[in-house]
Amino acid sequence: MTGEWMGYAAAALTTVSFLPQAVRTIRTRETHAISLWMYVLFTVGIxxxxxxxxxxxxxxxxxxxxxTFLLAAIILAFKLRHG
Structure with a gap:
């Protein structure tokens, strides 16, 4: 049972840590500084x-x-669209 709660804590923290980048990218549509290949690999990994x-x-x-996949896919789509 303890391991399950630890899993939820880790999942929540890593997902929430990704939100600022996703929100910023969605708001500004600025993707110039984002590596395309990093996001391709990251999205496939997720x-x-x-x-x-x-x-x-x-x-x-x-x-x-x-x-996280949904957010990464949105950022990847912005990167492909606005490069």
């Missing part, structure tokens, strides 16, 4: 973590990576 969470039936991994 999708893999999401899949792994599904395999493990780990709700902290599933929820946090679904949210």
């Amino acid at each position: 999708a893999c973590w999401f899949g792994y969470g599904i395999v493990l039936h780990s709700w902290p991994m599933i929820v946090s990576n679904a949210i």
Whole structure:
């Protein structure tokens, strides 16, 4: 049970830490300083973590990576559109 709460805490903190970058990018549409390949790899990696969470039936991994994937995909789309 303790490990489950630790998983939720880690998931919440890492997802929330990603929010300022996502909000700033969405508001300003400024992506010049963002590495395209970093976001491609990051987004694919998050999708893999999401899949792994599904395999493990780990709700902290599933929820946090679904949210982070959505935000990363939005930033990646802005980067591709506004480069």
